[in-house]
Amino acid sequence: MTRAASSPDLGRTVYRPVRGGNALEDTVARLVQTVRLGVVAPGESLPSERDLAERYGVSRDTVRQAIGELADAGYVVRRRGRYGGTFVADPLPVHAGPIDAAELEDILGLRRVLEAGAARAAASRELADAVRAALAERHQATVGAAEGEYRRLDSLLHVAIAEASGIPSLLPLVVENRARINAWLDTFPLLPRNIEHSDAQHDRIVAAILAGKPDAAEAAVLDHLAGSEALLRGFLG
Structure with missing residues:
Protein backbone atom coordinates (compact mmCIF):
# COMPACT_ATOMS: atom_id res chain seq x y z
CA MET A 1 0.00 0.00 0.00
CA THR A 2 1.04 3.61 -0.47
CA ARG A 3 1.01 6.38 2.06
CA ALA A 4 -1.89 8.77 2.10
CA ALA A 5 -1.35 12.15 0.50
CA SER A 6 -1.27 15.21 2.71
CA SER A 7 -0.47 18.89 2.44
CA PRO A 8 3.27 19.73 2.69
CA ASP A 9 2.63 22.16 5.56
CA LEU A 10 0.71 19.59 7.57
CA GLY A 11 3.37 17.01 6.92
CA ARG A 12 6.10 19.36 8.10
CA THR A 13 4.10 20.07 11.26
CA VAL A 14 3.64 16.47 12.37
CA TYR A 15 7.05 15.26 11.15
CA ARG A 16 9.18 18.06 12.62
CA PRO A 17 11.98 17.17 15.09
CA VAL A 18 10.85 16.41 18.63
CA ARG A 19 12.33 17.70 21.87
CA GLY A 20 15.11 15.72 23.48
CA GLY A 21 13.74 15.65 27.03
CA ASN A 22 10.61 13.64 26.24
CA ALA A 23 11.52 12.04 22.94
CA LEU A 24 9.38 8.93 23.38
CA GLU A 25 6.23 10.77 24.51
CA ASP A 26 6.61 13.41 21.81
CA THR A 27 7.16 10.76 19.14
CA VAL A 28 4.04 8.89 20.25
CA ALA A 29 2.08 12.15 20.22
CA ARG A 30 3.31 13.09 16.74
CA LEU A 31 2.38 9.68 15.39
CA VAL A 32 -1.09 9.94 16.94
CA GLN A 33 -1.46 13.39 15.37
CA THR A 34 -0.39 11.90 12.03
CA VAL A 35 -3.19 9.36 12.31
CA ARG A 36 -5.88 11.63 13.74
CA LEU A 37 -5.24 14.46 11.28
CA GLY A 38 -5.46 12.06 8.34
CA VAL A 39 -1.86 12.61 7.22
CA VAL A 40 -1.84 8.83 6.91
CA ALA A 41 -5.30 7.35 6.42
CA PRO A 42 -6.65 4.14 7.98
CA GLY A 43 -5.22 1.16 6.14
CA GLU A 44 -2.29 3.15 4.73
CA SER A 45 1.34 2.71 5.74
CA LEU A 46 3.45 5.02 7.85
CA PRO A 47 6.90 6.05 6.66
CA SER A 48 9.67 3.60 7.49
CA GLU A 49 11.29 3.60 10.93
CA ARG A 50 14.47 4.99 9.38
CA ASP A 51 12.54 7.81 7.69
CA LEU A 52 10.60 8.66 10.86
CA ALA A 53 13.78 8.68 12.93
CA GLU A 54 15.39 11.15 10.52
CA ARG A 55 12.32 13.40 10.44
CA TYR A 56 11.85 13.42 14.21
CA GLY A 57 15.56 13.63 14.98
CA VAL A 58 15.42 10.61 17.30
CA SER A 59 16.89 7.12 17.32
CA ARG A 60 15.27 4.25 15.45
CA ASP A 61 14.88 2.54 18.81
CA THR A 62 12.72 5.44 20.03
CA VAL A 63 10.60 5.23 16.89
CA ARG A 64 10.30 1.46 17.29
CA GLN A 65 9.19 1.86 20.92
CA ALA A 66 6.66 4.55 19.97
CA ILE A 67 5.20 2.36 17.23
CA GLY A 68 5.03 -0.50 19.73
CA GLU A 69 3.03 1.65 22.12
CA LEU A 70 0.58 2.64 19.39
CA ALA A 71 0.28 -0.99 18.25
CA ASP A 72 -0.58 -1.99 21.83
CA ALA A 73 -3.17 0.81 21.95
CA GLY A 74 -4.74 -0.37 18.68
CA TYR A 75 -3.78 2.64 16.53
CA VAL A 76 -1.41 0.84 14.16
CA VAL A 77 -0.80 -2.70 12.91
CA ARG A 78 2.65 -4.07 12.09
CA ARG A 79 2.97 -6.54 9.23
CA ARG A 80 5.97 -8.58 8.15
CA GLY A 81 7.05 -9.80 4.75
CA ARG A 82 7.56 -8.29 1.34
CA TYR A 83 4.61 -5.92 1.67
CA GLY A 84 5.07 -5.39 5.38
CA GLY A 85 5.42 -2.22 7.39
CA THR A 86 3.40 -0.25 9.91
CA PHE A 87 -0.17 0.45 8.88
CA VAL A 88 -2.80 2.69 10.44
CA ALA A 89 -5.55 0.57 11.99
CA ASP A 90 -8.79 0.36 10.04
CA PRO A 91 -11.03 1.07 11.82
CA LEU A 92 -9.31 3.27 14.36
CA PRO A 93 -10.06 2.72 18.05
CA VAL A 94 -12.89 4.72 19.55
CA HIS A 95 -11.97 7.32 22.17
CA ALA A 96 -13.72 10.05 24.09
CA GLY A 97 -13.64 12.43 21.15
CA PRO A 98 -12.06 15.87 20.82
CA ILE A 99 -12.28 18.24 23.75
CA ASP A 100 -12.27 21.99 23.75
Whole structure:
Protein backbone atom coordinates (compact mmCIF):
# COMPACT_ATOMS: atom_id res chain seq x y z
CA MET A 1 0.00 0.00 0.00
CA THR A 2 1.04 3.61 -0.47
CA ARG A 3 1.01 6.38 2.06
CA ALA A 4 -1.89 8.77 2.10
CA ALA A 5 -1.35 12.15 0.50
CA SER A 6 -1.27 15.21 2.71
CA SER A 7 -0.47 18.89 2.44
CA PRO A 8 3.27 19.73 2.69
CA ASP A 9 2.63 22.16 5.56
CA LEU A 10 0.71 19.59 7.57
CA GLY A 11 3.37 17.01 6.92
CA ARG A 12 6.10 19.36 8.10
CA THR A 13 4.10 20.07 11.26
CA VAL A 14 3.64 16.47 12.37
CA TYR A 15 7.05 15.26 11.15
CA ARG A 16 9.18 18.06 12.62
CA PRO A 17 11.98 17.17 15.09
CA VAL A 18 10.85 16.41 18.63
CA ARG A 19 12.33 17.70 21.87
CA GLY A 20 15.11 15.72 23.48
CA GLY A 21 13.74 15.65 27.03
CA ASN A 22 10.61 13.64 26.24
CA ALA A 23 11.52 12.04 22.94
CA LEU A 24 9.38 8.93 23.38
CA GLU A 25 6.23 10.77 24.51
CA ASP A 26 6.61 13.41 21.81
CA THR A 27 7.16 10.76 19.14
CA VAL A 28 4.04 8.89 20.25
CA ALA A 29 2.08 12.15 20.22
CA ARG A 30 3.31 13.09 16.74
CA LEU A 31 2.38 9.68 15.39
CA VAL A 32 -1.09 9.94 16.94
CA GLN A 33 -1.46 13.39 15.37
CA THR A 34 -0.39 11.90 12.03
CA VAL A 35 -3.19 9.36 12.31
CA ARG A 36 -5.88 11.63 13.74
CA LEU A 37 -5.24 14.46 11.28
CA GLY A 38 -5.46 12.06 8.34
CA VAL A 39 -1.86 12.61 7.22
CA VAL A 40 -1.84 8.83 6.91
CA ALA A 41 -5.30 7.35 6.42
CA PRO A 42 -6.65 4.14 7.98
CA GLY A 43 -5.22 1.16 6.14
CA GLU A 44 -2.29 3.15 4.73
CA SER A 45 1.34 2.71 5.74
CA LEU A 46 3.45 5.02 7.85
CA PRO A 47 6.90 6.05 6.66
CA SER A 48 9.67 3.60 7.49
CA GLU A 49 11.29 3.60 10.93
CA ARG A 50 14.47 4.99 9.38
CA ASP A 51 12.54 7.81 7.69
CA LEU A 52 10.60 8.66 10.86
CA ALA A 53 13.78 8.68 12.93
CA GLU A 54 15.39 11.15 10.52
CA ARG A 55 12.32 13.40 10.44
CA TYR A 56 11.85 13.42 14.21
CA GLY A 57 15.56 13.63 14.98
CA VAL A 58 15.42 10.61 17.30
CA SER A 59 16.89 7.12 17.32
CA ARG A 60 15.27 4.25 15.45
CA ASP A 61 14.88 2.54 18.81
CA THR A 62 12.72 5.44 20.03
CA VAL A 63 10.60 5.23 16.89
CA ARG A 64 10.30 1.46 17.29
CA GLN A 65 9.19 1.86 20.92
CA ALA A 66 6.66 4.55 19.97
CA ILE A 67 5.20 2.36 17.23
CA GLY A 68 5.03 -0.50 19.73
CA GLU A 69 3.03 1.65 22.12
CA LEU A 70 0.58 2.64 19.39
CA ALA A 71 0.28 -0.99 18.25
CA ASP A 72 -0.58 -1.99 21.83
CA ALA A 73 -3.17 0.81 21.95
CA GLY A 74 -4.74 -0.37 18.68
CA TYR A 75 -3.78 2.64 16.53
CA VAL A 76 -1.41 0.84 14.16
CA VAL A 77 -0.80 -2.70 12.91
CA ARG A 78 2.65 -4.07 12.09
CA ARG A 79 2.97 -6.54 9.23
CA ARG A 80 5.97 -8.58 8.15
CA GLY A 81 7.05 -9.80 4.75
CA ARG A 82 7.56 -8.29 1.34
CA TYR A 83 4.61 -5.92 1.67
CA GLY A 84 5.07 -5.39 5.38
CA GLY A 85 5.42 -2.22 7.39
CA THR A 86 3.40 -0.25 9.91
CA PHE A 87 -0.17 0.45 8.88
CA VAL A 88 -2.80 2.69 10.44
CA ALA A 89 -5.55 0.57 11.99
CA ASP A 90 -8.79 0.36 10.04
CA PRO A 91 -11.03 1.07 11.82
CA LEU A 92 -9.31 3.27 14.36
CA PRO A 93 -10.06 2.72 18.05
CA VAL A 94 -12.89 4.72 19.55
CA HIS A 95 -11.97 7.32 22.17
CA ALA A 96 -13.72 10.05 24.09
CA GLY A 97 -13.64 12.43 21.15
CA PRO A 98 -12.06 15.87 20.82
CA ILE A 99 -12.28 18.24 23.75
CA ASP A 100 -12.27 21.99 23.75
CA ALA A 101 -8.69 23.08 22.99
CA ALA A 102 -8.97 26.16 25.18
CA GLU A 103 -10.14 24.07 28.13
CA LEU A 104 -7.30 21.60 27.64
CA GLU A 105 -4.67 24.36 27.55
CA ASP A 106 -6.25 26.05 30.57
CA ILE A 107 -6.09 22.90 32.69
CA LEU A 108 -2.59 21.99 31.54
CA GLY A 109 -1.34 25.52 32.13
CA LEU A 110 -2.81 25.56 35.62
CA ARG A 111 -1.17 22.21 36.36
CA ARG A 112 2.25 23.57 35.39
CA VAL A 113 1.83 26.51 37.76
CA LEU A 114 0.45 24.43 40.63
CA GLU A 115 2.72 21.40 40.50
CA ALA A 116 5.97 23.13 39.55
CA GLY A 117 5.27 25.71 42.24
CA ALA A 118 4.53 22.99 44.77
CA ALA A 119 7.83 21.24 44.03
CA ARG A 120 9.76 24.50 44.30
CA ALA A 121 8.08 25.33 47.61
CA ALA A 122 8.74 21.84 48.99
CA ALA A 123 12.41 22.02 48.03
CA SER A 124 12.74 25.49 49.54
CA ARG A 125 11.72 24.54 53.07
CA GLU A 126 13.15 22.41 55.85
CA LEU A 127 11.13 19.22 55.66
CA ALA A 128 10.23 17.34 58.82
CA ASP A 129 11.34 13.72 59.00
CA ALA A 130 7.75 12.53 58.72
CA VAL A 131 7.20 14.57 55.55
CA ARG A 132 10.43 13.28 54.01
CA ALA A 133 9.45 9.71 54.85
CA ALA A 134 5.95 10.12 53.39
CA LEU A 135 7.34 11.55 50.17
CA ALA A 136 9.89 8.75 49.83
CA GLU A 137 7.19 6.15 50.56
CA ARG A 138 4.87 7.53 47.90
CA HIS A 139 7.73 7.58 45.43
CA GLN A 140 8.71 3.98 46.11
CA ALA A 141 5.09 2.85 45.75
CA THR A 142 5.05 3.95 42.12
CA VAL A 143 8.19 2.01 41.21
CA GLY A 144 7.19 -1.34 39.76
CA ALA A 145 3.51 -0.70 40.46
CA ALA A 146 0.98 -2.84 38.62
CA GLU A 147 -0.42 -1.20 35.50
CA GLY A 148 -3.90 -0.97 36.98
CA GLU A 149 -2.58 0.87 40.03
CA TYR A 150 -0.01 3.13 38.42
CA ARG A 151 -2.10 6.22 37.71
CA ARG A 152 -3.61 6.21 41.19
CA LEU A 153 -0.19 5.89 42.83
CA ASP A 154 1.29 8.48 40.50
CA SER A 155 -1.46 10.92 41.53
CA LEU A 156 -0.80 10.21 45.20
CA LEU A 157 2.88 11.01 44.72
CA HIS A 158 2.05 14.36 43.15
CA VAL A 159 -0.40 15.07 45.96
CA ALA A 160 2.35 14.23 48.46
CA ILE A 161 4.58 16.82 46.80
CA ALA A 162 1.80 19.39 47.19
CA GLU A 163 1.46 18.42 50.85
CA ALA A 164 5.22 18.82 51.31
CA SER A 165 5.00 22.38 50.02
CA GLY A 166 3.64 23.49 53.38
CA ILE A 167 0.89 25.54 51.72
CA PRO A 168 -2.45 24.05 52.87
CA SER A 169 -4.63 25.98 50.42
CA LEU A 170 -2.56 24.65 47.50
CA LEU A 171 -3.53 21.04 48.11
CA PRO A 172 -7.23 21.17 47.09
CA LEU A 173 -6.29 23.03 43.92
CA VAL A 174 -3.79 20.34 42.95
CA VAL A 175 -6.28 17.57 43.77
CA GLU A 176 -9.05 19.14 41.67
CA ASN A 177 -6.70 19.79 38.78
CA ARG A 178 -5.29 16.26 38.76
CA ALA A 179 -8.78 14.76 38.91
CA ARG A 180 -9.63 16.53 35.67
CA ILE A 181 -6.35 15.47 34.09
CA ASN A 182 -6.87 11.85 35.13
CA ALA A 183 -10.35 11.81 33.61
CA TRP A 184 -8.70 12.52 30.25
CA LEU A 185 -5.77 10.17 30.79
CA ASP A 186 -8.20 7.34 31.51
CA THR A 187 -9.62 7.59 27.98
CA PHE A 188 -6.51 5.97 26.49
CA PRO A 189 -4.32 3.09 27.65
CA LEU A 190 -1.23 3.34 29.80
CA LEU A 191 1.97 3.10 27.78
CA PRO A 192 4.45 0.78 29.50
CA ARG A 193 7.57 2.54 28.23
CA ASN A 194 6.14 5.87 29.27
CA ILE A 195 5.82 4.44 32.79
CA GLU A 196 9.54 3.64 32.77
CA HIS A 197 10.31 7.20 31.67
CA SER A 198 7.93 8.60 34.27
CA ASP A 199 9.64 6.60 37.01
CA ALA A 200 13.02 8.04 36.05
CA GLN A 201 11.59 11.56 36.13
CA HIS A 202 10.01 10.91 39.53
CA ASP A 203 13.47 9.94 40.77
CA ARG A 204 14.84 13.34 39.73
CA ILE A 205 11.92 15.27 41.18
CA VAL A 206 11.99 13.61 44.59
CA ALA A 207 15.79 13.69 44.79
CA ALA A 208 15.81 17.44 44.09
CA ILE A 209 13.13 18.12 46.72
CA LEU A 210 14.87 16.06 49.39
CA ALA A 211 18.21 17.69 48.57
CA GLY A 212 16.68 21.16 48.93
CA LYS A 213 17.25 22.25 45.30
CA PRO A 214 14.26 24.41 44.25
CA ASP A 215 15.43 25.18 40.71
CA ALA A 216 16.16 21.54 39.95
CA ALA A 217 12.85 20.40 41.47
CA GLU A 218 10.83 22.89 39.44
CA ALA A 219 12.68 22.04 36.21
CA ALA A 220 12.24 18.30 36.78
CA VAL A 221 8.50 18.68 37.32
CA LEU A 222 8.08 20.79 34.19
CA ASP A 223 10.02 18.21 32.18
CA HIS A 224 7.84 15.46 33.62
CA LEU A 225 4.59 17.26 32.89
CA ALA A 226 5.65 17.99 29.32
CA GLY A 227 5.63 14.28 28.53
CA SER A 228 2.04 13.70 29.61
CA GLU A 229 0.97 16.96 27.97
CA ALA A 230 2.35 15.68 24.66
CA LEU A 231 0.33 12.49 25.04
CA LEU A 232 -2.85 14.34 26.01
CA ARG A 233 -2.59 16.67 23.03
CA GLY A 234 -1.83 13.76 20.74
CA PHE A 235 -4.71 11.57 21.86
CA LEU A 236 -7.30 14.21 22.74
CA GLY A 237 -6.31 17.48 21.06
